[in-house]
Amino acid sequence: MVDIADFANGLVQEHLDQALAVRSAVKPALAAHSFLFCEACDEAIPEARRLAELGCTQCVNCQSITEARRARYAR
Known part of the structure; x- marks a missing residue:
């Protein structure tokens, strides 16, 4: 009951x-606002990337490194 x-x-x-x-x-x-500068290396994030990937916080190079590290440790 x-x-x-x-x-x-x-x-x-x-x-x-x-x-x-x-x-x-x-x-x-x-969360649609992108960072102007990469949180990892402090380089400017190109406007094209900020518009294409809303909410991005890293430049393409740093994002690639982050994803590679995640893939390595996900195994």
């Missing part, structure tokens, strides 16, 4: 799930 506390917890969880879904749907629009 479900008591009032279980019902309330279920209701709160449902509201939290809905709020997180809304936040996730809006999040890409909030």
Whole structure:
């Protein structure tokens, strides 16, 4: 038998799930600004890259190195 506390917890969880879904749907629009300078090497990120890859934080060279390292350690 479900008591009032279980019902309330279920209701709160449902509201939290809905709020997180809304936040996730809006999040890409909030993270659309690219960095002007690479966070790894401090070189300027070309405008073409910033427009092509919204939300980028690294130049092409540093991003390539980061992805290669991730691929190596993912094995």
